[in-house]
Amino acid sequence: MAIIEIKNLKKIFNNQAVEVTALQDIDIDIEKGEIFGIIGLSGAGKSTLVRMINYLEKPSEGKVIFEGKNLGDLKENELRQVRKEIGMIFQNFNLLEQVNVIKNIMFPLEISGVEKSKAIDRARELLKLVDLSEKEKEYPSKLSGGQKQRVAIARALATNPKVLLCDEATSALDPKTTKQILDLLKKINKELGVTVVIITHQMSVIESICDRVAILENSRVAEIGNVKEVFKAPKSSIGKKLIFGATVNKEEEFVKIDDKTYLRLAFDGSITDKPILANMILKIGMPVSIMYANTKVIEGKVVGQLIIEMPNDKKVQYQIKEYLDENEVTYWEVV
Amino acid sequence: MFIAIDISLYTTAIAETFFMTFVSSLISYLIGIPLGVLLYSTAKDGLTPNAGIYNVLSLIVNIFRSIPFLILLILVLPVTKAIVGSTIGAKAVIPPLVISASPYIARMVESSLKEVDLGVIEAAKSMGATNFQIIIKVLLSESKPSLLIGAAISITTILGYSAMAGAVGGGGLGDVAIRYGYYRYNQDVMLITVVLLVIIVQILQEIFMGIARKSDKRL
Numbered sequence: 001m002a003i004i005e006i007k008n009l010k011k012i013f014n015n016q017a018v019e020v021t022a023l024q025d026i027d028i029d030i031e032k033g034e035i036f037g038i039i040g041l042s043g044a045g046k047s048t049l050v051r052m053i054n055y056l057e058k059p060s061e062g063k064v065i066f067e068g069k070n071l072g073d074l075k076e077n078e079l080r081q082v083r084k085e086i087g088m089i090f091q092n093f094n095l096l097e098q099v100n101v102i103k104n105i106m107f108p109l110e111i112s113g114v115e116k117s118k119a120i121d122r123a124r125e126l127l128k129l130v131d132l133s134e135k136e137k138e139y140p141s142k143l144s145g146g147q148k149q150r151v152a153i154a155r156a157l158a159t160n161p162k163v164l165l166c167d168e169a170t171s172a173l174d175p176k177t178t179k180q181i182l183d184l185l186k187k188i189n190k191e192l193g194v195t196v197v198i199i200t201h202q203m204s205v206i207e208s209i210c211d212r213v214a215i216l217e218n219s220r221v222a223e224i225g226n227v228k229e230v231f232k233a234p235k236s237s238i239g240k241k242l243i244f245g246a247t248v249n250k251e252e253e254f255v256k257i258d259d260k261t262y263l264r265l266a267f268d269g270s271i272t273d274k275p276i277l278a279n280m281i282l283k284i285g286m287p288v289s290i291m292y293a294n295t296k297v298i299e300g301k302v303v304g305q306l307i308i309e310m311p312n313d314k315k316v317q318y319q320i321k322e323y324l325d326e327n328e329v330t331y332w333e334v335v
Numbered sequence: 336m337f338i339a340i341d342i343s344l345y346t347t348a349i350a351e352t353f354f355m356t357f358v359s360s361l362i363s364y365l366i367g368i369p370l371g372v373l374l375y376s377t378a379k380d381g382l383t384p385n386a387g388i389y390n391v392l393s394l395i396v397n398i399f400r401s402i403p404f405l406i407l408l409i410l411v412l413p414v415t416k417a418i419v420g421s422t423i424g425a426k427a428v429i430p431p432l433v434i435s436a437s438p439y440i441a442r443m444v445e446s447s448l449k450e451v452d453l454g455v456i457e458a459a460k461s462m463g464a465t466n467f468q469i470i471i472k473v474l475l476s477e478s479k480p481s482l483l484i485g486a487a488i489s490i491t492t493i494l495g496y497s498a499m500a501g502a503v504g505g506g507g508l509g510d511v512a513i514r515y516g517y518y519r520y521n522q523d524v525m526l527i528t529v530v531l532l533v534i535i536v537q538i539l540q541e542i543f544m545g546i547a548r549k550s551d552k553r554l
């Protein structure tokens with residue numbers, strides 16, 4: 001049985017007579033012990049969905065079932081008990097700024113009525129787990145983003161939850177710190193058996209630690225499945241865009257020169273790893289500069305994008321396009 | 336003349352001013368904090384939004400805040416008489432001071448609580464905290480520096496009002512300024528009381544601001 005069952009969930013926000021359907025027709029089962037990713041563009045409804053998993057937001061329709069209990073049937077105090085079994089971390093860490101690290105971690109224990117000495121012991125244990133023992137007495141303002149998130153993780157785990165919800169937990173962090181936090185989440189999943197639900201807009205986060213993924217678009221689940229399979233052959237158009245175009249917004253990294261023409265080549269996985277570019281250069285008999293590349297080979301298939309600078313010669317340009325057409329490579333001019 | 340006035344007149348007046356200010360501030364905070372918490376909680380983004388309760392409370396608070404203190408002082412004379420048993424002296428100033436300061440403090444508290452990041456409150460909710468626990472351990476605790484700055488402003492305002500109460504025989508430095516300085520045209524007395532008031536306000540302000548700065552762990 002799945003630890004979390006989301007059934008036919010719908011959420012409508014009413015704001016001054018304007019109705020916003022944030023989510024609809026959501027059916028997701030999250031299995032015990034897995035790392036489940038939820039991805040989507042801004043406004044897709046990710047935060048709303050994750051906040052309904054612990055009922056911080058009440059669904060307009062449908063059910064959230066945690067360990068067989070329909071959260072909608074619970075009284076307010078029963079719901080609070082359930083929340084102690086579902087930890088949550090956030091993009092902005094949301095630590096108490098006026099108390100030190102150890103008191104932050106003790107907070108959930110304190111409100112559960114755990115004896116102070118036991119709470120201190122437990123907090124120290126967690127500090128060790130997140131590798132921050134020496135920061136026990138520090139205040140959050142003195143910590144880096146990554147350290148703050150570690151404290152938040154320790155705090156979320158204090159009551160031994162079965163599930164950890166992460167809403168954009170790495171979005172405010174640099175790539176290196178992101179990796180450290182993701183490694184920590186993986187360790188928590190493997191060693192403590194905590195089911196992890198990760199909300200993100202970064203494909204790399206899904207790829208590096210999730211077992212399964214749901215792609216949200218316009219308030220619905222566009223696609224759901226095993227991460228490897230979805231990455232190999234996304235079925236939905238948003239899936240294709242997120243996976244193959246995962247780097248589209250990074251193209252500012254290459255500097256365009258006005259009187260030059262650039263071509264973007266998109267590899268959607270339909271081409272096996274034959275040396276497309278090398279063959280093209282051989283055919284036109286002229287070197288071509290690669291301005292930007294982000295491709296990877298997934299199970300022998302090339303996925304990703306390339307930007308090449310076109311030679312000035314119009315005839316050669318024609319040859320290149322002809323070659324790409326023959327080999328069924330999708331391309332367009334960069335403007 | 337300067338010497339003509341006994342120094343003990345000033346010391347008694349200072350003691351009375353402190354007495355009025357601190358007793359009024361204490362009682363006003365005992366009323367103002369719960370009222371401020373109630374305003375915060377019932378407001379739109381509060382813990383238990385309730386437009387009905389919020390609007391009624393808000394209206395009452397606004398009405399009391401818009402009545403000029405001098406008018407209030409006279410309006411509540413019957414109340415003062417009933418509570419204190421007299422309408423003159425330092426004690427008699429306390430009821431009007433409390434009535435005027437409590438709504439003001441309630442607003443200060445409400446605005447301090449509003450500064451607390453909603454994300455932190457959401458985190459507490461996600462850990463299964465009750466609203467009461469959130470109020471005590473998150474809202475009041477996280478807004479402590481801001482509440483202390485509010486207290487510096489409120490207490491010095493109350494002190495200023497207490498001096499105004501001298502006009503109706505309220506005791507304290509204001510009373511001395513009016514009775515000896517104004518009615519008897521003794522400019523020295525007037526000057527000394529004003530200087531004393533300025534110094535006291537300044538000291539109180541510095542003390543509270545200092546505590547507020549020191550207590551703020553974000554710095």
Ligand SMILES: Nc1ncnc2c1ncn2[C@@H]1O[C@H](COP(=O)(O)OP(=O)(O)OP(=O)(O)O)[C@@H](O)[C@H]1O
Pocket residue numbers: 013014015020021022040041042043044045046047048049201
């Ligand atoms: N409290 C609210 N009141 C009204 N509308 C809301 C509320 N919360 C969210 N929405 C709307 O619901 C939709 C989904 O919002 P949500 O925050 O879940 O998106 P998201 O996928 O988390 O986006 P982001 O990546 O920007 O965080 C948006 O259109 C948003 O404007």
Ligand SMILES: [Mg+2]
Pocket residue numbers: 046047048168
């Ligand atoms: Mg969000």
